Amino acid sequence: MDWLLTPFEVSFVARALVAGVLVSGICALAGTWVVLRGMAFLGDAMAHGMLPGVALASLLGGSLFLGAALSATAMALGVTALARSPRMSQDTSIGLLFVGMLSAGVIIVSHSRSFAVDLTALLFGDVLAVRPRDLVTLASALAAAVVISLVGHRAFVALCFDARKAETLGLRPRLAHTASLGLVTLAIVASFHVVGTLLVFGLLIAPAAAMVLWAHRIPVIMLGAAALGAVSTFTGLLVSWHTGTAAGATITATAVALFFVSAGAAYVWTRRPLAEPVAVDETPGKEFEYTP
Template structure:
């Protein structure tokens, strides 16, 4: 078992492990709702919308996390404002903000002659460079995400399965949507420096998507997604150590590979269920929880 324990005996790999585990928990809480509500494009747009804030913070010598959080929050506020227009679809508003924020970020980056390395880290992450204070930030982000997930759970469920019911029950769907955007913003900004913006969806989408094929409740999806994210982190770091591959990309690729394995197993299960329909029950299906 030396091949397993030796990498994690190195301090920076150990920090990377803890960072990946914390990110897995954060992404499980937000990613479950991203998958349930079909918000992948919004998440992608918001992750790239962080570039102006990160670029300005880097050029001014400020905190990259706060720069990313500010930029992503502005993106979320813009999406919320544009979604209220009856003449524009939400996808149109997201697309416009996506292009605008990305263009602004590239303009800021173009003003610097030595931004290439930082931009690469922004896009692809550097999980092996996680510092102790980064772990503190991630732990705080996980705690806040947990509080938001618990407080907004009833509204999120009604919003995901029946928005009209959310309005009828007085759950304030607009507030629930804003809280959900905040949860997604926090997950993306907390994760980008670990796996990068282009790879953040490896942990944000793949684990919940893998579990949703089997689970019957939202909490089960979140717990399963956190476990798959943790498995992806451990496996990805081991592969990266022994094969010399990029750690963040390997973690994300492992998460996506686990999703395809889950999808294949679910397909085989469904085929078996159809062939034995008279004697077997239906395949597991996500059920909307009681939101009242």
């Protein structure tokens, strides 16, 4: 059992585990709505759209969290503004901002000749470098995500099915949509330091997508996604310690692998053999019914 527990006796690995669990909770709350509303492309674009702010903050010696927050907020506001045009689809506006923000980030990075190491950490994360004050920030972000999810739950649920119905019920779908973008922004900004801007999308989507295949209640999906994220963090850190792989990438790869395991199990379950046919009605035109 030493191989299972020894890595987490090291202080920075233990902090990484706590950080990953907190991030898993944040991503579960936001990722559930992303998956249910089909906003995966938006989540991916916002994860990449943070790069300009993070790169600029790093070059100027400022706060990476602040730079990421400002950049992601600008991305969210831009998507909201462009989506109001009746002649432009949301996918088009997201794609344009995605490419524009990513290009801006690359341009900023290209002005520094000594940015290679920092860029690697920004893109792929450095979970083992999490500091105690980062844990406080993550805990605060999780608390904020819980509040947003509780306050906006009814409106978020209505948006998943019919925005016009939400308007009829007085749930203000536009405000709810903006709040959901804020929740996604919060999750991405809080998570990028752990798994990086390029890998945060996997932790945001994979656990929630894995749970959607099994659960039918939104709170259950969220709790299950948080649990899968925590398992991915523990397993990823363990594998990384023993194999020498990048910790953030290993955590994300584990989360994606768990999704495929869940998808395979769900496929097998839905294809399970049925019981013997039972004749319930022999009137003409009716066949035997099967009971699972």
